[in-house]
Amino acid sequence: MRRLWLLFAQTVTVGLALWFIVATLKPQWLNQSSHQIHIDNESVSIRESSEPTSSQSSYRLASQHAMPSVVNIFTTKAARQSPHPLSNDPLFRHFFGDADPRQQDDKQFSLGSGVIVSPEGYILTNNHVIESADEIEVALADGRKVSAKLIGTDPETDLAVIKIGLKNLPAITLGRLETTKVGDVVLAIGNPFGVGQTVTMGIVSALGRNHLGINTFENFIQTDAAINPGNSGGALVDSAGNLLGINTAIYSRSGGSMGIGFAIPVTTVKNVMEAIIKNGQVVRGWIGVEPQDITPELANSFGLAKTSGTIIAGVLKGGPADKAGIKPGDILISVDEKSVTDTTSMLNVVAQLTPGEKTKLTILRKSSESMIEVTVGKRPRMKQARLQEE
Numbered sequence: 001m002r003r004l005w006l007l008f009a010q011t012v013t014v015g016l017a018l019w020f021i022v023a024t025l026k027p028q029w030l031n032q033s034s035h036q037i038h039i040d041n042e043s044v045s046i047r048e049s050s051e052p053t054s055s056q057s058s059y060r061l062a063s064q065h066a067m068p069s070v071v072n073i074f075t076t077k078a079a080r081q082s083p084h085p086l087s088n089d090p091l092f093r094h095f096f097g098d099a100d101p102r103q104q105d106d107k108q109f110s111l112g113s114g115v116i117v118s119p120e121g122y123i124l125t126n127n128h129v130i131e132s133a134d135e136i137e138v139a140l141a142d143g144r145k146v147s148a149k150l151i152g153t154d155p156e157t158d159l160a161v162i163k164i165g166l167k168n169l170p171a172i173t174l175g176r177l178e179t180t181k182v183g184d185v186v187l188a189i190g191n192p193f194g195v196g197q198t199v200t201m202g203i204v205s206a207l208g209r210n211h212l213g214i215n216t217f218e219n220f221i222q223t224d225a226a227i228n229p230g231n232s233g234g235a236l237v238d239s240a241g242n243l244l245g246i247n248t249a250i251y252s253r254s255g256g257s258m259g260i261g262f263a264i265p266v267t268t269v270k271n272v273m274e275a276i277i278k279n280g281q282v283v284r285g286w287i288g289v290e291p292q293d294i295t296p297e298l299a300n301s302f303g304l305a306k307t308s309g310t311i312i313a314g315v316l317k318g319g320p321a322d323k324a325g326i327k328p329g330d331i332l333i334s335v336d337e338k339s340v341t342d343t344t345s346m347l348n349v350v351a352q353l354t355p356g357e358k359t360k361l362t363i364l365r366k367s368s369e370s371m372i373e374v375t376v377g378k379r380p381r382m383k384q385a386r387l388q389e390e
Contacts, residue, residue, distance in 0.1 A: 045118055045119055045120070045171070059185070059187060059199075059201060059239060061240075061241070062187060062237060062238070062239055062240050062241035063187060063189070063199050063241065064241070065173075065240065065241030066172060066187070066189055066235055066237045066241035066242075066243070067141055067189060067197060067199065068140075068141045068142070068170035069115055069116045069141075069169075069170050069171060069172035069235065070113060070114070070115055070116075070141065070172075070189045070190065070197060070234055070235050071113065071114045071115070071116060071123060071138050071139060071140055071141065072111065072112075072113060072114075072138070072139040072191045072197070073111065073112045073113060073114045073123075073125055073129055073130065073136065073137070073138055073139075073148075073162075073233060074111055074136070074137040074138075074139065075111075075112075075129065075130055075133035075135065075136050075137075076133065076134055076135045076137075077132050077133050077134045077135075111191065111194050111230055112125060112126065112129030112130075112190075112191070112230060112231075112232040112233045112234075113125065113129075113189075113190035113191050113230065113231055113232060113233040113234030113235075113247070114129070114138065114162070114233045114234070115172055115233070115234065115235045115243065115246065116169050116170060116171050116172060117171055117172060117174075117243075117273060118169075118171050119167065119168055119169050119170075119171045120163075120167065120169075121163045121164045121165060121166050121167065121169060122151070122161055122162075122163050122273075122277060123138060123148065123161070123162050123163065123164065124159065124160075124161055124233070124246060124269065124273055125159075125160050125161075125162065125232075125233030125246075126158050126159065126160065126232045126233040126246065126248050127153045127154065127155050127157075127158045127159060127160045128158055128232065129160070129232050129233045130150060130153070130160050130162065131153070131155075131160075133150075135147070136148040136149070136150065136162055138162070138164050140169075141170075141197060144166075146164045146165065146166060147164070147165075148162040148163060148164045149162065149163055150162050151163050151276055151277060151280065152276035152277075152279075152280040152281050153276070153281075154272050154275075154276060154281070154282045155381070156215060156216035156217055156282075156284075157215055157216070157217050157264060157268055157272050157282075158214070158215050158248050158249075158264065159246065159264060159268075159269065159272045159273070159276075160276075161273055161276040161277060172235060172237075172241075172242070172243045173241070173242045173243065174242065174243050174266050174269075174270060175237070175238050175240075175242030175243050175244045175266055176242075177221075177244060177265050177266050177267050180204060180207070180221075180238065180244060181204065181207075182203075182204050182205065182206060182207060183203055183204060184203060184204045184238065184239070185201065185202075185203055185238075185239045186201070186202060186203060186204055186221075186223055186225055186236055186237065186238060186239075186244060187199050187200065187201055187225065187236070187237050187238075187239075187241075188200045188201075188202070188223065188225040188226065188227050188231060188234065188235070188236050188247055188261070188263075189234050189235045189236075189237065190227070190230060190231035190232070190233070190234025190235070190247060191230045191231070191234070192226075192227075192228035192229065192230040192231050193228060193229060193230050194230055195230075200225045200226040200227070201225055202223050202224040202225030202226070202259075202261075203223065203224060203225075204221060204222070204223055205222040205223055205224050205260070206221075206222040207221060207222075207265075208220075209221070209222050209262060210344045211344065212249075212262070214248070214249050214262065215248075215264075216347065217268070217347065217348065217351065218344065219264075219265055219267075219268060220245075220248075220249075220262040220263060220264065220265070221236065221244060221245045221262070221263045221264075221265050222260065222261070222262055223236060223261050223262075223263065224259040224260070224261070225261060226259075226261075227247050227250050227261035228250075231247045231261075232247065232248060233246060233247070233248075234246070234247045235247070236263040243266055243269075244263070244265065244266055245263030245264050245265050245266055245269065246263055246264045246269055247261065247262075247263045248262055248263060248264050249261070249262045250262065281381070283355065283378060283379075284350075284351040284352075284353075284355075284378070284379040285350050285351055285352065285353030285354060285355055285359075285376045285377070285378075285379060286319075286320070286350065286351075286355070286376070286377045286378060286379035286380070287319065287320045287321045287326075287350055287361075287374055287376065287377065288315065288316035288318075288319020288320050288321045288322060288377060289312050289314065289315050289316070289319070289321045289326060289332075290312070290313045290314035290315075290316075291310040291311070291312065291313065291332070291343040291346050291347070292310065292311045292312075292313040292343065293310060293311075293342050293343050294308070294309055294310065294311055294331070294342075298311060308333075308339070308340075308341045308342070309331050309332055309333045309340055309341070309342075309364070310331070310332050310340055310342060310343050310346045311329070311330075311331055311332075312326060312327070312328055312329065312330045312331070312332060312363075313328060314328055315327065315328055319377065320374050320375055320376060320377040321361075321374060323374075323375070324361075324372050324373065324374040324375070325372055326361070326363065326372060326374070327365070329365070330363045330364070330365050331363060331364040331365075332346060332361060332362075332363055333362045333363060333364055333369070334361070334362040335349045335350055335353075335359060335360075335361055335362075336349070336353065336359045336360060337360070337362075350376075351379065353376045354376065355376050355377055355378035355379075356375070356376065356378075357375075357376055358373050358374065358375050358376070359373070359374055359376055360372070360373055360374075361373075361374055
């Protein structure tokens, strides 16, 4: 009996040792779910992870998982120069003919990155990568090159969706931003300076960065993973290779990485991507006001007890707010019973409203609180100058 007990104890000990080794060295097996976008008769598949990632000593498997989904994007656009001053001279035309050599199309070449988000050929990138492009070419990680067509853009988040005519592509898996914390390891994948596909490692430095003046709608992931020119539109992935964001901008005084990079989070990416694939654009609510944050100085001048909310600095004549009776100097406290703390929260809340529907705004006017009903308009498509792009 004692011999049997010793044999049993040894077997359990060996089993536990093997389990410990596997649990330490073997990457976590991910359970993945599939998300479908239905467009007419076409079904677009997008993969999403359902498990948080675990730490590991090597990130080669994460790189191998994500790298096939990251592509290089080449764009060209025609640049016409002004007519030659001698183009109407008979002697000049005798030698050069009617065609002015300076007016010939001069192809300008630019390069960025993109991420395959669906096996059906949809690719996500930055709007500034493909903006004003006449031709778009995509180079896959396996060496294939193919022309792409533009599906739609959203300049206010600097996102764009293009599509290539290939099937069964290695689509990336969307990660879970809600489980991501400051200090988590992330990998940036792209084509910096055109040297070829490159992976850099860093950590999540901050979440929810805004008020940077880069985009209209900001909720950036900040990272110290090296991001350089050419990384625009590339992937920021977690330690399992799941997409956390699209690399879009850096803070830099030299043009190169200084350890402060910004990525558009996957939550924003998913919403914008689905809207573009379905409708070709993102439709947002709009009330036609110019908001301004409440500073301590403004709060003091208005006699406010708190600094939350936003001041209506201007009202567009004939816009939804103007028609509803909103006036400059009103302080917006809430929209549709959702608190407004600053201009960023106000823009985000209003953008989620459905154009054509009515919503209730709570305002403070001359220390008197009141509620005004506004018919939501459709936010016009806008372009804005970018302070610093990588």
